[in-house]
Amino acid sequence: MIRPLLKGPHVRQAALFVTLAGLAAAALAAEPETFGKDANGFESLFNGKDLTGWQGDPDHWSVEDGAITGTTSAEKKLTENKFLVWAGGKLKDFELRTKFRLRNGNSGIYIRCLEREPGKGDALVGMQADFAEDPKWVGTIMEYLRRGILANRGEKVMIDEKGSRKVEALGDPAELLKAYKPKEWNDYHILCRGGRVVLTINGVVMADLQDDDPKRLAEGVLGLQVHQGPPMKVQFKDLWLKRLD
Incomplete structure (x- = not known):
């Protein structure tokens, strides 16, 4: 059956419907990739099945046994660090909770980072x-390729507007390290609020930084790292984010 052409107000209504539908689709496309929210306002960043919502090199990043898994090997040796970057955009003030397990090597969770153009060294x-x-390096706050170590495990560090540092003891680094379980699953809690950054592993505060240096990065992307060097394997699961801004 041939349908009659829309005329007059019907044309305007149809055009409005198409416009609204397009705006709704664009809004949905712009939403960060999250997978539910808990009672405390934390959003899940990982669906437990695949890397939807994340961007990285499939040669080094995959999902294994329900966990984000980063690997390097002798055959796929890295000359620079590689990252799996959350596609939800830049973060400013937030809390992040996750579980991690490191088989060997070196890794880290990158926070408020700059993305660099391909071919210019590390991407973050x-x-x-x-x-x-x-x-x-366990529980250390590090600013790679910028200001270096900002707070070692067991330190409470204050950096003023001139970049000067004051360091106080937070605890005995050796005693704090006992909370960490090598090659097993560990809880990592990261708090970023203004210039304050606090790292907690398995319920124990490892490092506490108050960074008022105007050179600090106030916002940036979130990423997970596989490190150049010997073959390594790292896993992450139960990634939960709560925005505080």
Whole structure:
């Protein structure tokens, strides 16, 4: 059956419907990839099945046994660090909860980072919540390729507007390290609010930073790292984000 052409107000109504539908679709497309929210306002960043909502090199990133898995090998040796970046855009003030397990090597969770153009070295530059096979790096706040170590495990650090640092003892680094379980699943909680960054592993505060340096990155992307060097494997699961801004 041939349908009659729309005329007059019907044309306007149809055009309005198409416009609204297009706007709705665009709005949905712009929404960050999240997978539900808990009673405390944390959004899930990982569906437990695939890497929907994340961007990275499939040679190094996959899902294994319900966990985001980053690997390097002798055959796929890296000359620079690689990242799996959350596609939800830049973050400013937030809390992040996740579980991680490091088989060997070095890894970290990059927070408020800058993305660099391909071919210019590491794709992400900025602050990270560090952990590694070498216990020195467990629970350390590091700003890779910028200001270096900002707070070691066991330190409470204040950086003023001139970049000067004041360091106080937060705890004995060796005692704090006992909370970490090598090669097992560990809880990582990261708080970023203004210049304050606090790292907590398995319920124990590892490092506390108040960064008022105007050079600091106030916002940026979230990423997970596989490190250049010997073959390694790292896994993440139960990634939950709560925006505080």
